[in-house]
Amino acid sequence: MATALPMESNPEVMNKYLARLGVSEKWRMVDVIGLEDEALSWVPRPVLAVILLFPLSDAYEQHRREQEKDLKTKGSQAPKDVFHMKQVLSNICGTIALVHSVANNAEEIEINDGLLKTYLKDAEGLDAAAKGALLENSVAILEAYKDLVNHEATEVDNTSEIPNNHFVTFVHKDGNLLELDGRKMLPVNHGHTTPEHLLDDAAKVCRQFIEREPDNIGFNVVALVPAE
Numbered sequence: 001m002a003t004a005l006p007m008e009s010n011p012e013v014m015n016k017y018l019a020r021l022g023v024s025e026k027w028r029m030v031d032v033i034g035l036e037d038e039a040l041s042w043v044p045r046p047v048l049a050v051i052l053l054f055p056l057s058d059a060y061e062q063h064r065r066e067q068e069k070d071l072k073t074k075g076s077q078a079p080k081d082v083f084h085m086k087q088v089l090s091n092i093c094g095t096i097a098l099v100h101s102v103a104n105n106a107e108e109i110e111i112n113d114g115l116l117k118t119y120l121k122d123a124e125g126l127d128a129a130a131k132g133a134l135l136e137n138s139v140a141i142l143e144a145y146k147d148l149v150n151h152e153a154t155e156v157d158n159t160s161e162i163p164n165n166h167f168v169t170f171v172h173k174d175g176n177l178l179e180l181d182g183r184k185m186l187p188v189n190h191g192h193t194t195p196e197h198l199l200d201d202a203a204k205v206c207r208q209f210i211e212r213e214p215d216n217i218g219f220n221v222v223a224l225v226p227a228e
Contacts, residue, residue, distance in 0.1 A: 002086040005091060005146050005149055006091045006094065006095025006165070007091075007093075007095065007145065007167070008172050009030070009051070009064045009094075009167070009220040009222060010051040011029040011030050011031055011150065011222050012144070013149070013220065014094075015029055016148055017098070017144065017145050017148055017151070018098060018102070019136065020114075020115070020144045020145075020147075020148060021113060021114060021115050021116035021122070021141065021144060022094060022100075022111055022112040022113060022114025022116050022117050023109060023110075023111055023112075023116060023175055024109055024110035024111065024112065025227060026109075026110065026226065027048065027108075027109050027224055027225065028224070028225065028227045029223065029224055029225075029227075030043065030044065030050075030222060030223055031220075031221075031222055032050070032199075032203075032219050032221035032223050032226055033195060035203040035206055035207050035210075036181060037200075038081060040203055041062045042084055042198060043199055043223055043225060043227065044225040044228070045196070045226075046195055046196070046198075046226070046228055047198050047199040047223045047224065047225055048054050048069075048101065048105040048108055048109070048171070048224045048225070049100070049101035049102075049104070049105060049169055049170065049171050049198075049223065049224040050169070050170040050171075050198065050199060050202040050203075050206070050221060050222075050223050050224075051101060051167055051168070051169050051170075051221070051222050051223070052097075052167070052169075052170070052209060052219070052220075052221050053165055053167050053169050053208050053218070053221075053222075053226075054062045054165065054166060054168075054204075054209050054210075054216075054218065054219050055164055055165055055166075055213060055215070055216045055218040055219075056164055056165060056166045056225070057213060057216065059212045059213055060166070060209075060212070060213075061213060063183075064183060064184060067188060068185050068186075069172075070145065070182060071185065071186050071188075072185075072227070075188055076160070077186075078127075078128060078186050078187065079174070079178075079187065081102060081173065082173050082178060082187050083099075083100065083103035083104050083120075083123075083131070084101070084127045084128050084131070084180050084187050085099070085123075085128050085129075085131035085132040085135060086128045086132040086182055086183075086185070087132055087136075087181060087182030088132060088133070088136060089136040090130075091131060092135070092136060092142070092182075092217065093167045093182055093183075094165050094167050095135070095141065095142065095145065096132070096135065096167070096182040097167035097168065097169045097180075097182075099116070099119075099135065100171070100180040101169050101171065101224050102116065102224075103120055104169075104171045104173060104178075104180070105171065105224070106120070115138070115140050115141050116123060116141070119134065119135065119138055121203040121215040122134060123135075128185075128186075129181070132156075132182060134226060159165065164218070165184055165208060165218060166181075166183065168180065168181040169181075170190075170198070170202035170205065170206075171198070172194065172198045175192055175193070175194070176189050176190075176191065176192065176193065177189070177190040177191060177192070177193035177198065177201045177205070178190070179205065190205050199223060203221075206219070206221055216217065
């Protein structure tokens with residue numbers, strides 16, 4: 001099994017990584033500098049995905065367990081047209097978040113021949129666990145990020161970045177706001193949204209994450225938007 005470096009919530013590095021994976025440079029990650037209306041208004045539109053970096057904690061784990069219990073009680077099933085994968089390997093949540101962002105917008109984003117296009121083709125028809133295992137054994141995809149980090153001489157603290165932090169993705173699918181978390185068994189449906197209101201509605205959920213962690217400051221949000 002491949003090993004992975006923890007990812008920074010750094011749009012510049014993320015964009016270079018996406019380019020190496022074959023994602024069209026017509027789309028890019030940008031910082032979301034705040035979650036209030038005025039700050040959100042500065043984010044280019046349309047927004048295809050929102051990624052939240054947050055501190056892993058007892059509060060998150062308790063909330064995750066409660067959500068999964070509720071999903072099981074309701075007999076929830078994974079939507080067939082949503083690309084969701086499970087995470088097993090440490091330090092891979094950043095890559096999973098990026099793949100969730102692109103794979104669930106494949107009708108909008110051109111993916112050139114390369115590592116990600118090959119992975120997505122091989123992942124067709126697999127369940128979430130198998131998709132995750134396939135990614136975690138895709139050495140070339142993980143090595144592409146390592147090579148990028150080494151080339152950029154980006155300092156990454158392998159001892160503290162993970163397991164303290166985690167990435168999740170928010171996307172619009174069929175009129176719903178979905179949270180895609182590799183540590184959860186299924187996508188979490190946060191209710192109605194539209195492509196035009198994805199960022200605003202995702203920001204509301206991000207604020208809920210922050211409210212559950214009043215003593216933590218390790219939150220960061222980025223969005224997938226058109227390149228200028």
